[in-house]
Amino acid sequence: MVGKHRSPCMQDRSHMPYTDAVVHEIQRYIDLVPTNAPHAVTCDIKFRNYLIPKGTTVLISLTSVLHDDKEFPNPEMFDPGHFLDESGNFKKSDYFMPFSAGKRMCVGEGLARMELFLFLTTILQNFTLKSLADPKDLDTTSVFNGLMYVPHSYQLCFIPV
Numbered sequence: 001m002v003g004k005h006r007s008p009c010m011q012d013r014s015h016m017p018y019t020d021a022v023v024h025e026i027q028r029y030i031d032l033v034p035t036n037a038p039h040a041v042t043c044d045i046k047f048r049n050y051l052i053p054k055g056t057t058v059l060i061s062l063t064s065v066l067h068d069d070k071e072f073p074n075p076e077m078f079d080p081g082h083f084l085d086e087s088g089n090f091k092k093s094d095y096f097m098p099f100s101a102g103k104r105m106c107v108g109e110g111l112a113r114m115e116l117f118l119f120l121t122t123i124l125q126n127f128t129l130k131s132l133a134d135p136k137d138l139d140t141t142s143v144f145n146g147l148m149y150v151p152h153s154y155q156l157c158f159i160p161v
Contacts, residue, residue, distance in 0.1 A: 008121040017090035021083035027098040028066045036060035036100045071095040127158040
């Protein structure tokens with residue numbers, strides 16, 4: 001717990017496993033960009049009895065990984081427990097790849113992860129969040145706009161604590 005006496009920092013992340021799990025689950029659940037950037041096969045390769053010729057464009061479905069029910073039980077449900085072990089410690093998952101996959105994954109991933117953690121913890125440290133609608137009535141399913149999934153519009157009050 002950070003408390004009120006100072007701003008959160010990255011060293012706090014290892015002491016806040018539930019908050020870290022929430023940040024990871026938000027990214028997994030919203031599945032912002034469902035496919036990786038196109039890649040080209042650099043040489044002929046056999047994959048699961050299929051021949052993929054050199055130069056073939058390949059798209060990776062990140063959705064299929066982020067919503068894999070073997071790794072994430074009830075993948076359509078928001079559950080930070082997907083990233084917590086039995087003792088409540090944060091657990092990494094090889095299936096967590098919201099920033100892309102492979103050698104050419106997003107170069108800003110480390111910075112983005114740090115900023116997401118700091119942004120959320122700073123907001124929660126300084127504000128109580130209140131929805132203008134009854135939380136039961138909120139639709140958390142995203143809408144696909146052809147390139148990415150985007151959430152519905154919501155109104156939220158930030159009440160200083």
